[in-house]
Amino acid sequence: MDRLSNLPHPLLSHILSSLPFKEAAKTSSLSKQWRNQWKSTRNLDFNHLYFANRDSNGDVKLQPQIFTDFVQQFIANNKSPIMDKLSLTFSSPGDSQELVEKCITFSFERNVKHLKLDFSDPTWDENDLDGPAHPMFDLPLSFYNHQVLESMTLFSCKFDVLRFKNFGLLKSISLRWIELKVSTLKALLANCGCLESLSVKSCWNMDGLDVCGKDLKLSTLVVEKCHFLNPYFEIEAPNLKYLKYSGTVGVFFVNGTGLEEADLDFGLESECDESLGDSLYQSLNQICPTTALTVCTYMLQVIPMGEEPLGMVPRLNVTHLTLRTAMHNYEQYGIRFFFNSCPRLETLTIDIDRSRRICDEYEPPLGDKFECLWTRSAIIFKCITQTLRKVEIKGFKGTPNEVYVMFYLVNHARVLEKLTVITSSEESNRGPEFFRSVADQVHGFRKASENLSITIV
Known part of the structure; x- marks a missing residue:
């Protein structure tokens, strides 16, 4: 039985107004009764691209008239x-x-x-x-x-x-x-x-x-x-x-x-040097205090180049930190910089996209090997042991740096309650099944928290 068509006209108009204009127009093909019903929508979207065609070469041809x-x-x-x-x-x-x-x-x-x-x-x-x-x-x-x-x-x-x-x-x-x-x-x-x-x-x-x-x-x-x-x-x-x-x-x-929340992306900057690291440091000092902070690949690479390579002084009041990162070697000091800068961190989101811009010229600020930052010579920061309760990793592909950081978090986060790893859906030579198989290795890691729940998606 078609119960929808028997609804009062004002209610149907309200329902159609909740749909995108193009989708509302498609309801005209349902039946004669619905042929003009979509015209009662209160949300109009007149877009010339809805009337465009593609020629044999795939080029868009507008039809303005x-x-x-x-x-x-x-x-x-x-x-x-x-x-x-x-x-x-x-x-x-x-x-x-x-x-x-x-x-x-x-x-x-x-x-x-x-x-x-x-x-x-x-x-x-x-x-x-x-x-x-x-x-x-x-x-x-x-x-x-x-x-x-x-x-x-x-x-x-x-x-x-x-x-x-x-x-x-x-x-x-x-x-x-x-x-x-x-x-x-x-x-x-x-x-x-x-x-x-x-x-x-x-x-x-x-x-x-x-x-x-x-x-x-x-x-x-x-x-x-x-x-x-x-x-x-x-x-x-x-x-x-x-x-x-x-x-x-x-x-x-x-x-x-x-x-309360700041989202900073300096990815359009063409230069990478010490002076810009100092500028980022000063800007961050101005923008904070804020409890939620999102930073980009560029900041992770450049901010440790400044005069304070280890962290912000005074420390930040951030409780939710989002890292938009390629998980490249050049970003590892920056990740550590923010762990050290956020002693009250409760929620960590790592959003991985390997297409993000990496600086052409880079020198490690402290000279350590990148993998050692999370393994043998790893520094255990205050937020990791005392406050971090939730971690979400998006776009996981199982690269060494991704595994190192995940191992570090599971191995040392004593009050961590939830770890969610969302594997990449990108089709490649390895593909989603491989990404998931690497992520599943986390179940074999030694866990610092007895209450840790791990979800692999």
Whole structure:
């Protein structure tokens, strides 16, 4: 019996609105009754890639006219009084100003609370910090009349930040592929007093980062792969709880925050030397105290090159540490650095990806053999014996360094309660079965903790 079709229309509309727009549209093939049911969804995702074809060579061929006709027809025939979300993704819409105007007006009339306008090109390289040559799309004046917006996503858009005073309810802003001056960012924060989340990705010509204000409600700040003319980052936001940064090494000044979690990735930095090790050390001192910390392969290699190769002074307050690592020899001193720096560590996550960048020139800071760091001359750190209770290893392939570290943890972690090893699903000459067989060797290790539970996935 088809119980779903007999549900009241408002409930069906709610269910369809929980599906991705493309999946909701597929329900039109179920039966005649469902042919137009999907059009009652309150979450619209107009994406030109849904209308693309591939030629005989596999190249994507866009069909802008078919896409434009579909969007205009959908808007013209839609009688729903309220919409929750509207997303328009359309590369280089320079000749389609009318379409953009209609979508913005439609969202305004339907009291859309979550709006996304993406005019970027899917072929752009997010690792190219100079920014694309393509001009940004100038948003029409009607955009600034949208006073009920709670979240806004703008990709490759040009806007007048002084008009953002109308967005009094805005809690979340995500900007990408935009030339962004520090003055623009400061004005945005000043004009959007309710802003709680700010994400800035792949923006360029940024003359530093200034996120300061005693009245800021900002709790989440994400800055990824941006081009800074002056890599100086000043953050003073009393409600900030989560900070994520990826890009080149810069100077951080963080003050007056209640930061709880930081995710740091400096993988776009091209140099590896002692001075950068000192810069990373100073930045980490500024960003902490935080109880959850994620660090990258680059930091594991470079931070021991600085003047303090053994650990942070004073020690960190981190209780959950995530290491994004290739488990390369060059990272082993960095792993030991953070074990020594986190005497209160309770949860350790080792996320292994061997494609992460390894420095071309590297010299061990202390001259020991890498394997000896975890075996004969291993230092047993305070967190290992007294506080570490949970370890998760992701992407395990059974390389010597992976086995050494796993052996070290099992052999010395006296209060460890749970070890989860998630083997890599990568198909290779050895493959998942081999990875699992190596991981299973952990059951034969001498265990320092009587209460240790081991799970191999």
